[in-house]
Amino acid sequence: PDIALIAGYNRQAQPVGQGYVLGAELTLPLFDRNQSAVREAEALQSGVDGLLQAIERTLRGEVAQAHARLTALLEERERFSQAVRTDAILRAALAGYREGEVSLVELLDARRAVVAAALRKLELDLAVRLADVALRQSTGALE
Numbered sequence: 001p002d003i004a005l006i007a008g009y010n011r012q013a014q015p016v017g018q019g020y021v022l023g024a025e026l027t028l029p030l031f032d033r034n035q036s037a038v039r040e041a042e043a044l045q046s047g048v049d050g051l052l053q054a055i056e057r058t059l060r061g062e063v064a065q066a067h068a069r070l071t072a073l074l075e076e077r078e079r080f081s082q083a084v085r086t087d088a089i090l091r092a093a094l095a096g097y098r099e100g101e102v103s104l105v106e107l108l109d110a111r112r113a114v115v116a117a118a119l120r121k122l123e124l125d126l127a128v129r130l131a132d133v134a135l136r137q138s139t140g141a142l143e
Helices: 035-083 086-099 104-139
Strands: 002-011 018-027
Touching: 035 104, 086 104
Parallel strands: none
Antiparallel strands: 002 018
């Protein structure tokens, strides 16, 4: 309930004339059950629920994207490892050079191809590790 005190000077033209006034007011809500506060709390809860759902959707999307990237990089690394046999290329080039069938330029070109393949394998390994870190970070496993 609300309580109010009123005090003041009262001046009247007739019978009494002038004087002081002191009053008290007490407001008793008979039918108020804090409906406005309840509606406000429900509206705030609804807003928070909407925000929480949006954050959850965003996080699920980030996790799915990180997982898809990691899976794609793992598959690419596996395909690359199976497709490129650098030891066979280098042995064939060395054997051909010793036999005189392959020139020095072709041997150096084979060596360059082996180095390029090794560099690509290292790049794929790094990309896989970074994608794994991104996936762990998006799931909260890495802080």
